[in-house]
Amino acid sequence: MKAIVYQKYGSPNVLQLKEVAKPIPKDNEILIRIYATPVNYGDITTRNFRKISPRKFTMPLPLWLPVRIMFGFRKPRKKILGSELAGEVEAVGKDVKLFKKGDQVFGYRGMSMGANAEYLCMPEDELVAIKPANMTYEEAAAVPYGALTALNLLRKVNIQSGQKVLINGASGGIGSHAVQLAKYFGAEVTGVCSTPRLELVKSLGADKVIDYTKEDFTKSGEAYDLIFDILGKSSFSRCKRSLKKNGRYLLASFGMRQLFQMLWTKIKGSKKVICAMSSERTEDLIFIKELIEAGKIKSVIDRRYPLEQTAEAHRYVEKGLKKGHVVITLKHNNKT
Ligand SMILES: NC(=O)c1ccc[n+]([C@@H]2O[C@H](COP(=O)([O-])OP(=O)(O)OC[C@H]3O[C@@H](n4cnc5c(N)ncnc54)[C@H](OP(=O)(O)O)[C@@H]3O)[C@@H](O)[C@H]2O)c1
Known part of the structure; x- marks a missing residue:
């Protein structure tokens, strides 16, 4: 072959x-x-x-x-x-x-x-x-890769209907599925990406899109229940003011610094850093297949x-x- x-x-x-x-x-x-x-x-x-x-x-x-x-x-x-x-x-x-x-x-x-x-x-x-x-x-x-990873990580922060969610890196493999899954879970979703991919992220169902080459989302005055940063391009210190009380800062890519922040915020403060690795299961893939057939993921x-x-x-x-x-x-x- x-x-x-x-x-x-x-x-x-x-x-x-x-x-x-x-x-x-x-x-x-x-x-x-x-x-x-x-x-x-x-x-x-x-x-x-x-x-x-x-x-x-x-x-x-x-x-x-x-x-x-x-x-x-x-x-x-x-x-x-x-x-x-x-x-x-x-x-x-x-x-x-x-x-x-x-x-x-x-x-x-x-x-x-x-x-x-x-x-x-x-x-x-x-x-x-x-x-x-x-x-x-x-x-x-x-x-499979993007949807399984996004689903796993969003479940780790117990995403809920009605939450305000921002996804940084919304146009990539994980982010494009995170946008659609967060919408499926009933969240109001803001996607952050660069200019050429704004239309793509809108087409995936994001309620709002932010072009990071023109606007810093941490300075918009908006506050979110969840900020999901796929590539870890932002930082907790900058995002903190954009998180609501009890808000979660979820990272798919992280190093030792973010792990220490996770430990620290576990004991102090209402805003938490969550560094998580996804652990995919076959039943999740079947669930994703069903969402696709229901028209929730494209x-x-x-x-x-x-x-x-x-x-x-x-x-x-x-x-x-x-x-x-x-x-x-x-x-x-x-x-x-
Ligand atoms: N935790 C886990 O279990 C797990 C599992 C798999 C992968 N990962 C991690 O996930 C990452 C890969 O994610 P992926 O597959 O989605 O990558 P990808 O398909 O390469 O997409 C990355 C996206 O990030 C955007 N981007 C680039 N610079 C940015 C910035 N400054 N601000 C915001 N967005 C920016 C890019 O598009 P724009 O130019 O439009 O912004 C691109 O669409 C890796 O770091 C990998 O280690 C974690």
Whole structure:
């Protein structure tokens, strides 16, 4: 089968189209014929992980070395990127009960990756579910990472109907789903992004949008129940005045400083810092599928690239140009 393989860390040029062995499903696995796999934040970071110095690392410092070793210190351990996918079940192992040949599925591999290929095997009890009936493979493939992460983190702060919520980084993989999920939970949502993506964030249902290149949301005089900062571009000291009493400052990317702030605010003051890691579950993916079918979550596809042009797709995403998702599409005997 064809796959995009990378043997060393580096620029998109390291991504090479190769012929590799087609995987064979184990007894508990399904073999998925992949039709779509997006390029997300994880792909870009993992491809160039050697460049992620402890200072550029978006998680607490003590995790840097273990993560670096896990991914491969000098060269990548996992040679095929791609953490999200949608496709069709081509074969099932003898113990598989949840899926059958011909099922259309979507899924998330997390750090296991491997979806930039024509085929992939996944245990049936991992993050894989029947694809939403009202989405194409491309649209469905672009959902799991952002939606699962956003859902998990919003649940950790117990988001409630009627709350005022601000999402900083609203146009990205996590933020675009956080906007839609916060709306689903009944919040009044303000999305913060840059000028080219204002329309995108509005189209996702944000009640208000703020262009951070023109306006500092911490100086608007508005106060929120929840400020969810995806990239951690703001700071608690600046956001504090924009939080209501008992307000939460939720961070998806954080370091030791923010962890200390979380501990400190746990014992002092009504405004809390919450640093959280998402822990995805299959039932969450099924819940997200149901929300999609109920029309509560949509996918905006910016660009599609064939598998052979994966490096080009990485260049486009890396330049920060995407408005929505960038998806690698795969053709199988003229079926797409
Ligand atoms: N806690 C967890 O469990 C967890 C899980 C997965 C990932 N993460 C973290 O999440 C982050 C990646 O998020 P993602 O996948 O959503 O990234 P992404 O798809 O690359 O999107 C990031 C967005 O941030 C926006 N942005 C850039 N500079 C900004 C600024 N100064 N202010 C506000 N927005 C800005 C960008 O768009 P604009 O130019 O339009 O603003 C972009 O759309 C990483 O730091 C990763 O470590 C955390």
